[in-house]
Amino acid sequence: MRVCVFCGSSSGQDPVYLEAARSLGETLAANGIELVYGGASVGLMGAVADAVLARGGHVIGVMPQSLVDKEIAHRGLSDLRVVGSMHERKALMAELADGFVALPGGLGTFEELFEIWTWAQLGYHRKPCALLNAGGFYDKLTDFLDDVVDRGFVKPIHRAMLIVESKPAALVEAVRSYEPPKVDKWIKAGER
Template sequence: MALRSICVFCGARPGHDPAHAAAAVTLGRTLAEQGIRLVYGGGAVGLMGIVADAALAAGGEVIGIIPQSLEHSEIGHSGLTRLEVVDGMHARKARMAELSDAFIALPGGLGTLEELFEVWTWGQLGYHQKPLGLLEVNDFFGKLCIFLDHLVSEGFVRSEHRAMLQSSNSAEALLLQLQDWQPTAAAKWAGQRQP
């Protein structure tokens, strides 16, 4: 699958580990060097600002989507290729998904996880067939992945749907995984008795 545009979910804070910022720089630069447009939440702070600045510095195209209510508190990035201001968080996520061929999560907090899980759920339900990935930084997502595997073993998530989420500690390797990913044919409710 050709990836022309990737949405990156990440923190509006840089985190304590300098490796988080370094990974954001590498990802932003790699996307630009491969001619892949970056779509993200539009902030100028934290990992959001770092990944955007790295892509811009490498000559990449960057589109930010930010709710009007957060434009000032998240300090909307004024140097982007395009900054779209939308009505709210739901509109933000829908627009980011609309503009993107794939999704990558860098380290972040509740908002990052919420965005990742919502777009993953949309894929599980068949609303899109776009790949998702975690850019692993010093085992940041390690315990989360263990828990996701636990959900499979407990029968709450199908293994095919768990496999929708790729993971790598290399931006280049993760992009290759996302390009090679094939959508699952398993329906969410396959094999279950309907009420």
């Protein structure tokens, strides 16, 4: 199994985020799960990759040439794939992965998470999407998502597709045992 991890190229202000990235990497490697990620050597990205590698795991990084040129590519990976654009990066990571996990991060992390979760909602893939809610980082987001359901913009079945766990071991177990919902139609005839 391969899991794609979306996360920050910085470490954030709370050390709990860095510890979560390391712990997730260790948990992936201990379970024989390969890591697919954005290929950076910095921030939470570098921490999760280093933790997998330190435990003898396999890591595939995917990075656009423009970021390789800025010298942030991790040079110790099992496999670094250099692509031409961010669009190619996301498409290749999605193709390589059997599931997706978002650690704390910024705009890029949010964009990657929401795109891949939207693809699952639309039935473009049936792979698990998850948040590692380290230190309560995603609490306000999950509250907001619940409110969006209450307001009728996201169906409960689609909200339930997003796995949320605060511990790496529980998250890995939930990702491994994920069964996608059967959704025949996500918009009923006559709905606007």
